[in-house]
Amino acid sequence: MKFSFLQKLGATLLIVVWVVWGSITVGNLLIPTEEPEVPAALKLVKTSPAPSAPAPSAPAPSAPATGTGGPSGDGTVLALLASADAGDGKKIFRKCKACHTADKGGAHKVGPNLWDVVGRAKAGAAGYRFSRVLAGLGGAWTFADLDAFLARPKTFAPGTKMTFRGVKKAADRAAVLLYLRSLSDSPKPLP
Ligand code: HEC
Incomplete structure (x- = not known):
């Protein structure tokens, strides 16, 4: 042939x-x-969803990191989480898509890929160059800290290179938080 x-x-x-x-x-x-550490630990927690098993990594770093929080992180949004809808959050997330991908293993764009960001170390996305400000925050992304950051990125992390005004309405942030939470093989327990 x-x-x-x-x-x-x-x-x-x-x-x-x-x-x-x-x-x-x-x-x-x-x-x-x-980065097997955090997901592996949290998976263990997930497989035994009884309330008797508090996530080992979540509560500890959350408390001290909120110092610069400012307007938010006051629990309003945390209370709204129960009634918020991840589907609405997905729609609101369209704003974020200019800079972020949300799929597992998605590329970093202007901002880092956000798969599994809830519970992940701040500035922890492998292979992305964070600003020194974000890298210096320390601790893991709790719902409260994500809420404060998304409300006003520049207030929560002065000097961050996330040039985004923020999501103003608490209900919208709650929806976005639920959507971010859904970006995981083992979504973290709600606070
Ligand atoms: C104009 C581009 C842009 C938009 C729009 C944007 N971001 Fe970002 N985002 C960034 C950049 C850049 C960073 C890295 C910040 C740094 O290193 O200071 C970041 C960081 C983050 C982080 C921290 C990630 C980590 O691993 O620590 C989260 C969470 C986040 N963004 C969520 C969102 C959400 C949710 C939205 C939409 C409501 C959004 N961003 C909209 C550019 C953007």
């Missing part, structure tokens, strides 16, 4: 695309497993 030049070229291109796609896929599968 004889193949024309074009057929050979076509086949070569197919193989190249296939190999590149394959390595990206494998790469994406590998990346999340690079």
Whole structure:
């Protein structure tokens, strides 16, 4: 059988695309497993959802980190979480999509990928260069801290490079928080 030049070229291109796609896929599968600590611990908690098992990593860092909080983190939003709708949050998240991806293993854009951000160490997205301000916050992203940050990024973290005005309405933030929480294989327990 004889193949024309074009057929050979076509086949070569197919193989190249296939190999590149394959390595990206494998790469994406590998990346999340690079930080097994927090997810693994939280998964243990998730599999035994009894209230008797408090998340070991969540409560400890939350309290001291809110110092710069300002207008929010006062619990209003936490109370709204129960009645908020992650579907609404997904719609509001369209604003965030200019800078953030939300899928597992998604690329970093202007801002870091937000898969599994709830409960993750602040500035903890692997492979993204955070501002010194965000990297210096310390602790994990609790619902309260995410609320305060999203209400007014520049107040919660003065000098952050997230040039976003914030989500003004508490109900909208609650919905976004629920949506962020859903971006996980094992969503964190609600506060
Ligand atoms: C104009 C671009 C832009 C928009 C719009 C934006 N962000 Fe960001 N976001 C960033 C950047 C840049 C950072 C990194 C900040 C830093 O390092 O100081 C960031 C950081 C974050 C972080 C911290 C991530 C981590 O791993 O610590 C969260 C959470 C976050 N953004 C959520 C949101 C949400 C939710 C929205 C929409 C309501 C949003 N952002 C809208 C650019 C943006």
